[in-house]
Amino acid sequence: MHREYHKWFSPNLNRDMELLVFGHAGARVLVFPTRRGRFYEYENFGLVNALADRLDNGWLQLFCVDSVDRESIYNRYVPPHDRIRRHNQYEQYILNEVLVFSRLKNPQPFMIAHGCSLGAYHAVNTAFRHPQWFGKVVAFSGRYDLSSPVAEFRGLFDDYYDDDIYFHSPNHFLPNLTDEQLLTQLRRMQITLTIGADDPFLGSNMALSQALADKQVSHELYVWDGRAHQVDDWQKMAPLYL
Secondary structure, rough: OOEEEEEEEEOOOOOEEEEEOOOOEEEEEEEEEOOOOOOOHHHOOOHHHHHHHHHHHHEEEEEOOOOOOOOOOOOOOOHHHHHHHHHHHHHHHHHHHHOOOHHOOOOOOOOEEEEHHHHHHHHHHHHHHHHHHHHHEEOOOOOOOOOOOOOOOOOOOOOOOOOOHHOOOOHHHHHHOOHHHHHHHHHOOOOEEEEEOOOOHHHHHHHHHHHHHOOOOEEEEEOOOOOOHHHHHHHHHHHHHH
């Protein structure tokens, strides 16, 4: 299997950033790691191997990016407005550096946003905010409102709320979306969400599914048995939905 390591200084983040590329051709897949995860996580989880036939046959090419969650939404040592500001910088890194890099590597126009757990949030949030760049989103075990506590999971902004948090919360901005150009782009996108029946984020997925339905955006929501929020579950999901 073709594998490449890349590292460069990001002007948007003012630090070095790393990523891995798997495969040599096919639809480009932007892969976000889980909460505070790293760019090599998808490989370590066995998910690259789960997609080996698609990668070897040139059907998919993975671009596994690093996260800055420890500096942004999971950084409790800075005020919430600084957390979301850093998150905005990360989005600019993705859009203006990683996506540009991926197009230089592979001119295939079809782009998929993908991730597990918090990576699913990143995938959905990025694709829904910028649907012109994506033809598909595949999100496993995601949470689509980071501001509200759920079960043992705290809200990530300490009750602080502003427009940036609103527009980075799919369950908040999607129900109120009226921009017909954005809605048209969302309606042409293939959208797959998975969640476990016992996952605390089931309600978040149900709310997102309802918001999509209300906006006449076609999508699939698959509810798996149990919590289904572990690596072995995602290894089964990846070949089914990507």
